[in-house]
Amino acid sequence: MPWGERRSLLSGTNDVTVSILSKIRQSDKNGYWFVLPYVLFFLAFVAYPLCFSIILVFHRWNIVTPMEWVGLKNFQRLVADPLFLKSITNTLTFLLIHIPLQILVALVFALLLNSKVRLRGFFRALFFLPVVVSGVAVTILWQQLYSYDYGVLNGLLHAIGLPSIPWLIDPAWAMPSIAIMATWKNVGIYIVLFLVGLQNIPSELYEAASLDGATPSKQFRHITLPMLNPTVILIVVLSTIGGFSLFIEPYVLTGGGPMQSTLSGMLYIYNQAFYFNHMGYAATLGFVFALVILLVVIIQRRVIETEAT
Amino acid sequence: MKIVKTLLPVILLIINCGCHDDTPQTERSGGPRVLTYWPAPNAQEVELADSLVRVWNRTHPDVQVRMQPIPVSQSTEEVLLAAIAGKTTPDVCSNIWPGALHEYTQAGGLIPLDQFQDFSSVAGGRTPPELLRTFQSTDGHFYQIPWKTNPLMMFYNERLLLEAGVSEVPRTYPEYLAAGKRVSRDTTGDGQIDIWMGERDIRPIWWQRLMDFYPFYIAASNGGMLFEDGRVAFGNRASETVLAFFQDCYAQQLFPRTFFQGGDPFLLEKKATHFAGPWQVAHLKKFVPDLKYGVAPIPVPGDHAGPVYTSGDFKNIAIFGNTKYPREAWEFVKFLVTAEHDLLLLEQCDEVPVRGDLLTNPLFADYFTRNPVMTKFASQVVYTRGMDEVPDLKEILDGISQEYEMCAVYGRKSPAEAVRDAVGRAEIIIEWNK
Numbered sequence: 001m002p003w004g005e006r007r008s009l010l011s012g013t014n015d016v017t018v019s020i021l022s023k024i025r026q027s028d029k030n031g032y033w034f035v036l037p038y039v040l041f042f043l044a045f046v047a048y049p050l051c052f053s054i055i056l057v058f059h060r061w062n063i064v065t066p067m068e069w070v071g072l073k074n075f076q077r078l079v080a081d082p083l084f085l086k087s088i089t090n091t092l093t094f095l096l097i098h099i100p101l102q103i104l105v106a107l108v109f110a111l112l113l114n115s116k117v118r119l120r121g122f123f124r125a126l127f128f129l130p131v132v133v134s135g136v137a138v139t140i141l142w143q144q145l146y147s148y149d150y151g152v153l154n155g156l157l158h159a160i161g162l163p164s165i166p167w168l169i170d171p172a173w174a175m176p177s178i179a180i181m182a183t184w185k186n187v188g189i190y191i192v193l194f195l196v197g198l199q200n201i202p203s204e205l206y207e208a209a210s211l212d213g214a215t216p217s218k219q220f221r222h223i224t225l226p227m228l229n230p231t232v233i234l235i236v237v238l239s240t241i242g243g244f245s246l247f248i249e250p251y252v253l254t255g256g257g258p259m260q261s262t263l264s265g266m267l268y269i270y271n272q273a274f275y276f277n278h279m280g281y282a283a284t285l286g287f288v289f290a291l292v293i294l295l296v297v298i299i300q301r302r303v304i305e306t307e308a309t
Numbered sequence: 310m311k312i313v314k315t316l317l318p319v320i321l322l323i324i325n326c327g328c329h330d331d332t333p334q335t336e337r338s339g340g341p342r343v344l345t346y347w348p349a350p351n352a353q354e355v356e357l358a359d360s361l362v363r364v365w366n367r368t369h370p371d372v373q374v375r376m377q378p379i380p381v382s383q384s385t386e387e388v389l390l391a392a393i394a395g396k397t398t399p400d401v402c403s404n405i406w407p408g409a410l411h412e413y414t415q416a417g418g419l420i421p422l423d424q425f426q427d428f429s430s431v432a433g434g435r436t437p438p439e440l441l442r443t444f445q446s447t448d449g450h451f452y453q454i455p456w457k458t459n460p461l462m463m464f465y466n467e468r469l470l471l472e473a474g475v476s477e478v479p480r481t482y483p484e485y486l487a488a489g490k491r492v493s494r495d496t497t498g499d500g501q502i503d504i505w506m507g508e509r510d511i512r513p514i515w516w517q518r519l520m521d522f523y524p525f526y527i528a529a530s531n532g533g534m535l536f537e538d539g540r541v542a543f544g545n546r547a548s549e550t551v552l553a554f555f556q557d558c559y560a561q562q563l564f565p566r567t568f569f570q571g572g573d574p575f576l577l578e579k580k581a582t583h584f585a586g587p588w589q590v591a592h593l594k595k596f597v598p599d600l601k602y603g604v605a606p607i608p609v610p611g612d613h614a615g616p617v618y619t620s621g622d623f624k625n626i627a628i629f630g631n632t633k634y635p636r637e638a639w640e641f642v643k644f645l646v647t648a649e650h651d652l653l654l655l656e657q658c659d660e661v662p663v664r665g666d667l668l669t670n671p672l673f674a675d676y677f678t679r680n681p682v683m684t685k686f687a688s689q690v691v692y693t694r695g696m697d698e699v700p701d702l703k704e705i706l707d708g709i710s711q712e713y714e715m716c717a718v719y720g721r722k723s724p725a726e727a728v729r730d731a732v733g734r735a736e737i738i739i740e741w742n743k
Binding site: 060062063064065077080147148149150158164166169171254255256257258259260271274275276277278 | 393
């Protein structure tokens with residue numbers, strides 16, 4: 001209840017009302033104690049690092065020596081740094097491959113798992129398994145699969161008479177290979193989201209459509225896909241956020257190579273901060289990277305809103 | 310208020326735990342002075358440190374040393390930088406990589422050892438003067454005393470070379486490439502090469518270049534370093550020759566453009582040569598005791614003359630600036646580098662002390678008789694180089710690594726272009742970080 005209303009209630013009130021209101025005030029105070037742990041957490045792990053990183057943008061600091069004011073020098077360096085632009089382009093390339101692939105694969109498997117197949121529960125659990133496995137463990141596993149000379153995938157290609165594919169050692173193949181791996185790792189979440197979306201479509205729509213003579217493919221195009229639109233929007237947003245934080249896969253698989261073709265924005269920021277101890281420059285990279293993410297999200301939102309109308 | 314009363318003791322308890330002082334009771338009550346010593350965290354060195362500290366503590370009741378292996382992390386350098394920042398450094402550490410020294414001294418984390426009058430006699434009496442000078446910082450002081458070195462050399466598989474008809478160990482690039490053409494081949498008939506002349510991790514990670522480009526550059530330039538008088542010095546023919554050599558190795562399929570999976574290819578006898586330090590000896594002894602192998606200097610250009618230099622992968626000893634007892638810490642450092650304890654370093658760890666008299670001092674004779682392969686490393690000690698003590702060395706090595714990948718591994722640039730671009734990148738990095 002707003003305090004203004006409480007004050008108006010207080011005028012001409014009797015003792016009982018005063019007693020009730022004082023209890024309410026006491027319970028408000030208790031409420032502050034309940035939110036205090038989160039406020040402290042927020043101040044320590046969100047607000048403080050955020051403010052500190054803004055200060056860092058204008059400084060040079062290698063953790064051990066005192067900070068040195070450099071004004072806009074970090075931005076000057078960023079503008080002249082070809083690796084930063086390369087890392088942004090690489091991340092966007094990853095998103096362009098990863099998001100459509102993710103949606104397609106998740107939708108196909110969700111449709112299969114939504115039908116009456118045997119062992120449906122088992123397959124649902126199976127597809128979700130990679131999501132809960134450690135990212136590093138998954139990446140090491142895929143390193144074995146992708147190995148050029150000794151990898152399982154190239155072994156299978158040889159078995160059917162096809163040449164080896166340079167999965168991780170050719171600049172043209174490396175990022176698509178990482179996108180395939182990331183799709184395999186995360187697709188379980190999106191299958192679940194699509195399944196929820198599919199199960200929320202009223203069956204009456206399909207019944208009415210089949211009475212009108214609509215074929216299954218027409219039902220899919222005119223009922224299933226439009227009804228799944230909100231889920232697709234959610235998946236695009238989640239995949240975009242996840243895609244911009246691409247780090248473990250290139251860090252473990254390729255170190256950013258070959259020829260910087262898998263150097264993601266996060267990996268470059270990490271290298272600058274923790275390999276080279278350029279905290280100020282890394283903060284500047286992070287700051288500009290956040291602006292790029294913001295820009296992409298705004299564009300996505302505009303496109304999605306236009307599509308919806 | 311009740312909540313405050315309940316939470317306050319808990320908060321105070323947590324604060325009290327966080328601020329707990331680990332200093333032994335004896336130090337506070339006027340007992341012995343206590344030094345903290347951090348050795349490298351590998352099992353052999355921890356065992357060595359433990360035995361040395363026991364001897365010291367027994368013979369020095371008034372100065373006790375507490376040994377604690379360097380906390381395990383991605384790298385010792387990260388731990389030490391964090392410790393300097395947090396003012397939690399030990400008094401003495403014996404795992405100082407010279408390449409990171411600049412960061413420590415810039416932060417005022419180390420004390421100059423040449424402030425002690427007997428530094429010259431201790432360090433100079435142990436390490437050859439020419440080599441010792443390479444550890445002098447740009448301000449003229451010595452913040453480290455060279456302790457052990459892992460000279461990078463070429464291990465070769467005798468069987469694989471002989472089976473390919475190579476009877477002489479290759480010593481130059483042309484010899485290596487000629488031998489490689491015989492050794493690298495498909496032995497199973499599936500169209501895939503399965504025995505390689507050599508192999509290197511092709512990922513563009515800066516420290517990987519410390520195992521290929523850097524030692525080969527030192528060898529090709531007769532002991533040159535990446536910097537001279539603080540200026541970039543690797544924009545020369547030696548760098549181009551090294552990149553051209555590795556480019557040939559990849560282009561002629563003597564090295565695979567891949568990562569080996571499922572184990573060390575040298576142990577599995579999938580490659581004939583391997584560039585490593587003496588740590589590989591203990592590794593081979595443990596995992597493939599029957600493997601017939603030899604050790605030789607790393608290959609050099611065909612027109613090379615004189616001894617073959619290599620990188621030393623040094624690990625040195627330093628005293629940190631927050632020590633309360635610098636004099637006592639220096640006495641402990643001197644204790645660590647005596648000839649007797651250098652012998653223990655060889656015996657227990659198969660690691661080579663930075664001594665000029667390893668092959669002449671009778672104290673070590675028995676060890677080298679029993680371990681003839683280690684003689685090769687001992688004879689290499691005087692022809693080793695450390696790391697340049699310059700700011701941003703890691704980032705500069707990262708730039709070299711990118712060019713190495715572009716030129717040597719994928720052949721997308723000529724060696725001259727790659728060297729020019731690596732030098733350009735190094736100069737930009739230096740300029741940026743001025």
